[in-house]
Amino acid sequence: MVGHKVNYYVFTDQPANVPQIPLQEGRQVVVLEVRNYKRWQDISMHRMETISNFSQQRFLREVHYLVCLDVDMKFSDHVGVEILAPLFGTLHPGFYRGDRQSFTYERRPLSQAYIPRDEGDFYYAGGFFxxxxxxVYRLTMACHQAMMADQANGIEAVWHDESHLNRYLLYHKPSKVLSPEYLWDEHMLRRPPLLRKLRYVAVPKNHAEIRNR
Ligand SMILES: CC(=O)N[C@H]1[C@@H](OP(=O)(O)OP(=O)(O)OC[C@H]2O[C@@H](n3ccc(=O)[nH]c3=O)[C@H](O)[C@@H]2O)O[C@H](CO)[C@H](O)[C@@H]1O
Ligand SMILES: [Mn+2]
Structure with missing residues (x-):
């Protein structure tokens, strides 16, 4: 986002371990402490709550747009203001060629993330919206409340916050849908030639080690 002011809000339970990185003018890292959860699924899902809370407390005053990203990724090509829109989502790299039958939406009607088989436009990635x-405040608030309702009913959506994001974006259509150039995993997927650039890519990690501590 060259030429624009950018705040990088980093959510962490270990603020002291966030490295200091020199940045260009107009950029700043803002470290925001959040609580920890035992299960990685809870950490991932509670991002919706964190974003909605901080939106009210400060983001509404501090910035115009929010771009909500997984942290285990790196920028590997240009990502600029072309992504911005009132509400945007990104096609999940594993499903952009599939039809709706293949989408891994939540299919149990008991869950607030439920999407019937004959509905759905796209399968959106949880890691870039x-x-x-x-x-974003409305979206994250709605997803958080839906996840709390699921918890009260003893159910957890199959892909956690991503399932709820998909449900929200089905009934609140985004004004822009980004290509999977904006979220790719080179270790899981071979890059098709039609994708000339990979702009934000997963950093390889040992899921078993990180997730089962
Ligand atoms: C690339 C992509 O679309 N990722 C989505 C996919 O997760 P992934 O399989 O990419 O899961 P993940 O391990 O990256 O966890 C999601 C995110 O939660 C945060 N985190 C998680 C664990 C932890 O110990 N500390 C921590 O900070 C971090 O920002 C991480 O990137 O599905 C998840 C729900 O199942 C989320 O919807 C993710 O957004
Ligand atoms: Mn991730």
Missing amino acids: GGSVPE
Whole structure:
């Protein structure tokens, strides 16, 4: 986002371990402490709560747009203001060629993330969405409340926050849908020639080691 002001809000339970990185003018890292959870699924899901809380507390005053990203990724090509829109999502790299039958939406009607078999436009990735702060506030608030309702009913959506994001974006259509160039995993998927650039890519990690501590 060259030429624009950018705040990088980093959520962590270990603020002291966030390295200091020299940045260009107009950029700053803001480290925001969040609580820890035992299960990685809870850490991932509670990002919705964290984003909605901080939106109200400060993001609404501090920025125009929010881009909500997984942390285990790196920028590997240009990502600029072309992504911005009132509400945007990104096609999940594993499903952009599939039809809706193949999407791994939540299929149990008991869950607030339920999507019937004959509905659905796209399968969106949990790791790259955003929009204006008020829109992201509404989205994250709705997803968090839906996840709390699921918890009260003893159910957890198959892909956690991603399932709830998909349900929200089905009934609140995003004004922009980004290509999987904006979220790719080179270790899981071979890059098709039609994708000339990979802009934000997963960093390899040992899931078993990280997730089962
Ligand atoms: C690339 C992509 O679309 N990722 C989605 C996919 O997760 P992934 O399989 O990419 O899961 P993940 O291990 O990256 O966890 C999701 C995110 O939660 C955060 N985290 C998780 C564990 C931890 O110990 N500490 C921590 O900070 C971190 O930002 C991480 O990137 O499915 C998840 C739900 O199942 C989320 O919807 C992710 O957004
Ligand atoms: Mn990830």
